[in-house]
Amino acid sequence: AVRAAGVELRTGVEIVGWEDAEAPRLIDASGGSHGPFDLVVIADGSGSQLRRLVRPRSRAPVYPWGAVWANARDPERAFAGALTQRYDRASTMMGVLPIGCGPAGDTDLVSFFWSLPVAQMDEFMAGDIAAWRARAQTMWPQAAPILAQFQGAEAFSRATYRDVRTGGWSNGRFLLIGDAAHGASPQLGQGANLGLIDAVELAERLTPQVAKSVRGYQLARRRHAGLYQFISRWLTPLFQSSGWVGPFVRDWFFTPGSKAPGARQIAAYVLTGTLRLGRTPKVLRP
Structure with missing residues (x-):
């Protein structure tokens, strides 16, 4: 589909920075230049080497x-x-x-x-x-x-996992998506799902009015991804830690809780990446 649309694929290229933020040209590790582009989408994972160039105050500490x-x-x-x-x-x-x-x-x-x-x-x-x-x-x-x-x-x-906090996902014509924007621990196993939903939502919203499209995309996605980050952040000590309080709470709460009315349905939403507050992209709706 990408080739049919006339998109050129360049593989094996390590991007290390860019020049001209208004009409970005990407610079690779050998000094080569690529572009200009209307929008640069950065999707290089939780260990992103480019995230701090977009959001200088972002943090992504490695989980212990x-x-x-x-x-x-x-x-x-x-x-x-x-x-x-x-x-x-x-x-x-x-x-x-x-x-x-x-x-x-x-x-x-x-x-x-x-x-x-x-x-x-x-x-x-x-x-x-x-x-x-x-x-x-x-x-x-x-x-x-x-x-x-x-x-x-x-x-x-x-x-290894990172708890990614950026304060925002974009800066001008640069946009973080997937784990580069909202990486978390894998307790819910939803990193790939959330990244794919990011891509679908962005494709659905993108128009020639790039700045407006990016603003709408973030408004639609941040609550959903933030909800999963919040849940993952608080679940991690219950499943990976050296203490006894976390697993005690886990066993005390989850065992009876899993038998409560509606619990299986909620779990299905959580573990398919579809638990969300707000709008679901049309192509992802049942």
Whole structure:
């Protein structure tokens, strides 16, 4: 669709800045120039290298907890159909998420993740993987076929999260969207959904009157994304922390709360990215 519209794609280009804010030309790492553009949309994630150029006072501290993760085969489809997690309070957590069949399409794959403080990631990567595997298997025997596939720490990648606060998403002809604008912890798993909704909303609202379009876009999106940021910010200590108060509140509240009338419907809205205050883009409405 992009090519059909005559849009030129330039891949493998690292943008490091720009010149002429009124008719922006993007500058890449080799000094090359691209543009000019009517609107520059910045979507380089929670670790954005360009966010501070748009919103100099923005903050995006790394959460103290993160995770390591790796993909594995699930030929018996033991974990098909749903995310499954195991907790010991909030200090120990692991989960298995089905992710489809991969490029070959012949074997079901899952993504396995293990929660730990960011400060302990180096220790995990250099540690005794067999001892860790035994510990994890004791906690979750059903995951043994998945755990057995990890013979070394090199199988794992690191995941860190940021609590992004910008005070605004735009500055002139520059606009932040997705995690670059409103990154949060992944407790609700909605980062990709919110980014896609950003793109749909922006496409629906964009007109030749760029400044007016951007203002309307932000008015429509900030309450929705802000709601998810708020919920994620307060849920994180309940699911990833070293204390006991958070997980106690979690177990005390969520177990009976999940059985209350309407709770499943609310959870469905939350976990599909559709819980919102205000207008929903037409193309996303039921």
